[in-house]
Amino acid sequence: MNPRVFILAIATFVVGTVELIIGGTLDLIAQDLQVTISSAGQLITIFSLAFSISAPLLLHLTRRVERKPLYLYTLAVFFLSNVLAAISPSYSVLMVARILSAASSSLLVVLSITIAAGIVDPAYRGRAIGIIFMGISGSLVLGVPVGLALGHAFGWRAPFWLIAALSIISMLFLIYFLPKVKTPEPVPIRKQFAILKNGKIISALLVSLFMLTGHLTLYAYFTPYLKTTMGIEANTLSLIYFVFGLAAVAGGGVGGWFSDKWGAQKAILWIVPLFALVMGVLPFFTQSLPVFLVIMVIWSALSWAISPAQQNYLIYSSPAAPDIPLGLNTSALHLGIAFGSIAGGMVVEQSSVIYTPWVGALFVVISFGFAIFSITRPVNAGAAATNQSVSNQTA
The missing domain is CATH 1.20.1250.20 (MFS general substrate transporter like domains)
Structure with a gap:
């Protein structure tokens, strides 16, 4: 198994964590931004909707872009979206940040799956995709407790700063260890x-x-x-x-x-x-x-x-x-x-x-x-x- 697959899985884990990380701090967000808890819950809703819609569209629009630069550029957008979420002064700004984060996340997840499948021998392709899915599932499961612990200790903005920092670390690893990947026929x-x-x-x-x-x-x-x-x-x-x-x-x-x-x-x-x-x-x-x-x-x-x-x-x-x-x-x-x-x-x-x-x-x-x-x-x-x-x- 190509060890670079595990680097992609870690990056996918970081990306996936952002979706539900606010689930344990909805009451804190609602109180700070002066909205109802159900309105705060829609920050999860809009993320998931934007994610599901963005994935096929962005993959189609970027079909001719080389995979490694595309991955790094998209990870940079993901980083900026989480910084925006961390400093957002209002509910509407936080909503925009969540949409940007979801769009970049959707492309990163699909790229992780396709790149992982492309850098291993065909005999290991299924296992490589499985490892990426482990990163996705692990992030969805652990996102809430991590966000809850940080949110109640340092405020609801802290989880977004953590994700931003982890995305920079992921980017550095990918710059040095991710090989050039052939762009597939669209x-x-x-x-x-x-x-x-x-x-x-x-x-x-x-x-x-x-x-x-x-x-x-x-x-x-x-x-x-x-x-x-x-x-x-x-x-x-x-x-x-x-x-x-x-x-x-x-x-x-x-x-x-x-x-x-x-x-x-x-x-x-x-x-x-x-x-x-x-x-x-x-x-x-x-x-x-x-x-x-x-x-x-x-x-x-x-x-x-x-x-x-x-x-x-x-x-x-x-x-x-x-x-x-x-x-x-x-x-x-x-x-x-x-x-x-x-x-x-x-x-x-x-x-x-x-x-x-x-x-x-x-x-x-x-x-x-x-x-x-x-x-x-x-x-x-x-x-x-x-x-x-x-x-x-x-x-």
Whole structure:
């Protein structure tokens, strides 16, 4: 395995951390900028929406630019966007900073995946992409506890300064260690999205979208939920998020083992409904912190246990060109984060944060419906031929 892949994974971890890092400090941001908590939560929403939309567009617009300079220039924009977020005097300026950060992040993540696949031997390509996805998932999981600890210790702006500093360090490593990468032949957007004519794949992508929508309906507002239902204080919050992060990382490993041993389809059909069930019963255990933590650990582990099974299932469903649905799945995940933040904000505004677990569980039930539909569809031979045509252009 080329060690430069791990440098790219670290850079991707830094980039991915910015998405949810404010999740634990929404109340601090709302108080400082004089907005509601649901308005502060939309800073997550706008990031995820901008991310999912920007990735294919920016990749198309920069298709003829050499990969290494493009990566470094985009990382510089990412650095500046986080500096702007750290010094933003108002909610509107912070919103602009989040959009710039999301756009640059989206391009950096896609570039990391394609560069990692291009600098290793074909036999190691799958593992290289897997390492990049570990950086992405790890950043989403650990972003909140890191932001929470720094935010409550030094103010909500501190996490953005940390990300800016880490992006400079990443840039220095990449300048010296990232080799020149051949610019691939561009594939038209319409051909990239032709795969969505395959009902089996589009319903599989909707599994990811609604699963993350349900998860973020609660997780984006988990801090106010804990404070409202259990009266949790800042120091205990940091511990809870740390435990949540460890459980999520462990869940990814367990999900991978389950997927390898029993098959991706069976793993999905078990994990998704169990996830809905756990979210649905979570509110009944807020009277006891130890019991609540046990249920929360299961919820957290299941939230990332689905990831390896879902990726394996998409590869199975599109064997000729698996990179395209995997890339679209990343966009679906971020759309789910955005929609979940919106849904959670609506619940908080219209009723109370205490209902977010039940609303989230309903979205996961919808995800399960799409999982059943997708798994019962046959692999489309015609779509495979289309995928092969696209794959030939990217080779």
